[in-house]
Amino acid sequence: MTTVKEREAIQQQFKARMDEDELLNCMRCGFCLPSCPTYIESGFQETHSPRGRIALMKAVADGLIEPDADFERSLDLCLGCRACETVCPSGVKYGSLLEEARDIIANNKSYSLPVRVARKAAFSGLFPHQNRMRAVAGLIGFYQRSGLQTAARKIGFMSLLPEGLASMEKILPKIPPMKELKNRPEFMPATGRKTMKVAFFRGCLMDTMFLETNDATIKLLQLAGCEVAIPDSQACCGALHGHYGEKESAKELAKRNIAAFEGTGADYIITNAGGCGGFLVEYGHLFQNDAEWHERAEAFSSKVKDLSEILLEAGFLEKVTLELPGQIITYQDSCHLRNAMKSSAAPRELLKALKGAEYREMNEADRCCGSAGIYNIIESEMSMKVLDSKMENVKDTHAATIVTANPGCLLQMKLGIEREGLSKSMRAVHIADLLLEAVKKETLAIQ
Template sequence: MPAAEKTTPNASPALDFKNPPDQKVIDACVHCGFCLATCPSYRVLGKETDSPRGRIYLMNELNQGEIPLSPSTVEHFDSCLGCLACATACPAGVDYGELIAATRSQIERNHPRPWVEKLFRQLLFSTFPYPRRLRWLLGPLALYQRTGLQSLLRRSDLLEKLLPQPLVAMESLAPEVTADAFTDPWPEVIPAQGETRYRVGMILGCVQRVFLPEVNAATIRVLTANGCEVIIPKSQGCCGALSQHQGQEEQAQDLARQMMDAFANEKLDAVLINASGCGHTLKEYGQILAEDADYCERAQAFANQVQDVQEFLDSVGLTTPLSPLQAEPLSVVYQDACHMLHGQKIQEQPRRLLKQIPGLELREPADAALCCGSAGIYNILQPEVGDELGRQKVRNLCNTKATVIASANVGCNMQLRKHLALQQQEVPILHPMQLLDFSIRSVALSDGVSGHDLEQ
């Protein structure tokens, strides 16, 4: 049966009755302040109202009808990255992720944003979760890059003069368009190499399949080399993570249903994902569709099957031999994506996999648990805070003097590439699946090459 909607004891003029922030969860906060040091927005902005504790105070006041859902109130919820570091640090076990998700849904239903901001958000939510629509933009983007116009405009200050800040931020994150970005070349069933140990479904993602297709290619090769038959339904779309994280509740639910329907007729040992933000949302389908009588039980069963690909491979074990990636020891720094570390509590599994590569030396950065500033589309909607966090993250990663950065989330990868370029650092960023793939295929890494170069 679907779960009952939560309601506040008294009607609030600011919020509606559909799943307001749960007062019991709010009351569990003991206001100790342990969350402050872990909160990236508080570190940058330095305001109590831009911290988890401050936002919980605001949620309580909204629930009690003591303050309106005004622009000055909403800006403090918009400043939250949703990284969940505060939940990891909280000694009282407050589920801040549940609170911010409920609050953002309320904001989207009950707060009229300025028309320019509303239009820009609609552009993002009508484009990014739909791979076909994203691919319509690839031709103009490729032309913009190939003609040298991108380089020319980036060297000048014309973009900053002509475009609003969010559009400038979006342009700055655009990766190089490759030929592989225009199609998904894989059949629906890819057989295992040798004996079939497992039959797994694979989710391609929306932004990743378009802008980092080499990561999916490497993941498929690693899985098949380790005895997995890989199932890739053609009808799959976006998992809904982007929409869910920004309070677009109905869109997230629709995308979740479509994703489940795409895999409905497959008997699988696991459904695998190689992007951490997507994985966290996929594992929450039971909550996202809890009030849907037709899907709630199926949603929880589907969520129970979802695993990050690193989590899965660490559990079942690698069976294929691994080769050194270069003659000398290779130093790699692993970057923890927030929704992997704080959302899914996956920390050691990727490191254990990477350490199995002969000659690989794993290094750890300072402030490893601090968000890089990507957070879905946060670095587009809140570019000043996103940029500061990106600068800090890249500085900490480069201070390890590692030869390669390993990062398992598409948003993080795009953010890090931008800030590496801004700091004139030429350290390649590779998904752990790419490193395993190169090791399996005995592909040697060369200094100064990118993930796209290595894939060729």
């Protein structure tokens, strides 16, 4: 709950920092409404739509309303999926408005002690430090392998946790031993004739909890003829910081990444996580008012590509044979891969190339699954509403395999499978893992 003084400071900052032209760019046409999950799941409440949120931001900036608890709640409930941007006839940059608004609020209000501690621990103490990420992942791995996980489930300890956390515990991927987490490559040669040199953005969660997916990604790039540089000095992409009111911290992480990749001499910077990629391609916007870093940020972002895009460009389908007999597969778009990186066709082209498999397009595959970074933890009720609607569309495909291109989406779809009791007949996999699974084994002799 904000004080009067805090609300006055927030209002002043809205007037000074919010982009007036962008706020006015919204014509209130309502084209965004059918694309907004929270508008639909809230029972068509205008304040939980993009149009409604922009109107509220404008009203706060103009001093017509106070930035009270209801206003904050409207912004908090937004998934930030940016589906509204793809259908907006005026091209409103809603994502930028949302991030700026959240940053203003976060930096001008007093959080309770538990929230302050949690934010500091996550945004300052954990994500910026890959060694700490590895340590946390290592503890989870020990919990999984030591028998503690089995014992905790057997004695019913999980029932003491909040439902969301208990459910997430069930779907966590198997964490490799600490030795594997630490011994990460910095360079991998192309398999066969080299077609290009790429640099791989390994990510923080991806290179710990989803280590096998990162390894699969590197192998696929090698098979495509890519020489792969993996700079060790890279950092977290900063997306969570940027989305949750920690813009200055996001900039510091971005600077580390820009500097880390500038010396690689790579043609492209490859990511296998749509959430990371959606933020990486907008580093230029992050530094739009910074003369020293803007040009370097733009140069960095211009090289960022998703794994699926680069595999097609490098002729991957001509170099390998992909077989996945007898499976029905469907694809769930990563919101930021589709809406920020503008990539939706490439993953589907790769999946349709799997011999023996049947690809079925899911209804509303472009609608958010409800993961949205840490949204499924902090806004569990709305997240589960969005997920339940998504799973109805999944079941209509009768697919045995749901493919995603983002770790958050992957965990969310696994959670949906668990909630629906479908774990024996359905699985969720990252596209990199599925493609490597489908590569004929004789082509997997990576040197």
